[in-house]
Amino acid sequence: MGRAPGLSVRLRLTLSYAGFLMVAGTLLLATVWVFLLRYVPDSTYLGPGPFSPTRSDLMDAFVPRAAQAMAFLLVFGLVGGWFLAGRMLAPLTRITSATRRAASGSLSHRIDLEGRQDEFRELADSFDAMLARLEAHVAEQQRFAANASHELRTPLAVMQTLLDLARRDPGGDTRTLLDRLYVVNGRAIDLTEALLVLSRADQRSFTRERVDLSLLAEEATETLLPLAEQRGIVLETSGDVAPAIGSPSLLLQLTTNLVHNAIVHNLAEGGTVRVTTSVRPETVELTVENTGDVLDPRRVPTLAERFRRGSERIHADHVGAGLGLAIVASITEAHDGALTLAPGPAGGLCVTVRLPLAPA
Ligand SMILES: Nc1ncnc2c1ncn2[C@@H]1O[C@H](COP(=O)(O)OP(=O)(O)OP(=O)(O)O)[C@@H](O)[C@H]1O
Ligand SMILES: [Mg+2]
Known part of the structure; x- marks a missing residue:
């Protein structure tokens, strides 16, 4: 499906980390700034000390340091965020690649995510369980189709043999031949009907x-x-x-x-x-x-x-499917x-x- 490409989750998480770090840093610096202002007079002479800072001195000293700190926080937030987001999202990469493999038809692959129980582990385990069920179901369907064809082939092969015999011996007993064909054909019909009932029940396509x-x-x-x-x-x-x-x-x-x-x-x-x-x-x-x-x-x-x-012993006149x-x-x-x-x-x-x- 043609969806517009968006920012990757890793990038978005990184930007959020860095953003939060910047907001927290700004708040912290603002608090420090307000705190300092309380103790420093506007620009008037305060007392007889050897050095009495004014607000403009403070500004000159504080602002470059604050800018440096913010720049450091930004770089730290981006690099750390990228790294952390990568680690957090690693299981998702495995789950996605397993999904791709399953979608391409390989049902035997499992994610087998290790580690403690968390949301990713739960997702991976449910996915594995789903794959296992799907695999068993597909195998069952294949076995069923193989068995069904095998069972249907038997009456058809018997009829073929009967017809062959009759062709080689045109003067043979037609009555017996017809009776036999009738019985064998009946078995094939019963079997087909049984298969149809099975598929109807399996699909749950009936009114209740x-x-x-x-x-x-x-x-x-x-x-x-x-x-x-x-x-x-x-x-x-x-x-x-x-x-x-x-x-x-x-x-x-x-x-x-x-x-x-x-x-x-x-x-x-x-x-x-x-x-x-x-x-x-x-x-x-x-x-x-x-x-x-x-x-x-x-x-x-x-x-x-x-x-x-x-x-065990079956009645000779009942050979079921x-x-x-x-x-x-x-x-x-x-x-x-x-x-x-x-x-x-x-x-x-x-x-x-x-x-x-x-x-x-
Ligand atoms: N009521 C029963 N008592 C004893 N054995 C049974 C009974 N029902 C089923 N079985 C055994 O289970 C087997 C499977 O039964 P199922 O009905 O699926 O097949 P079938 O009777 O052999 O053939 P079909 O029903 O397709 O004509 C039977 O072959 C029989 O050995
Ligand atoms: Mg039966």
């Missing part, structure tokens, strides 16, 4: 309205009931009206993902899923608990990372909520989403 979590829980369990029945899993829903503020479609997606997980990552036989909603003084809670294999407590906190799938819980985490964050994952004591998972209670 009053949503009752207990209604969402009912809707999600109703939709997934056939899947639960097919797997012989009992679904229970209970709880109070739990009003939150947010996007109904995103929060329904969150609930559906949790219930879907609870069904597909459950016991092979005789599993249960319990969905409950409750109201606390400041928050509303949605809890989805399910039976299942015993989970390693150290791995549980990582399950909500993007593209993280459990390595590992985005379900990441979407839940992202939607929860976009609604200023908190997500907790806890392994069940006898296996399975207990997921709790806490959101701010909607004002009455």
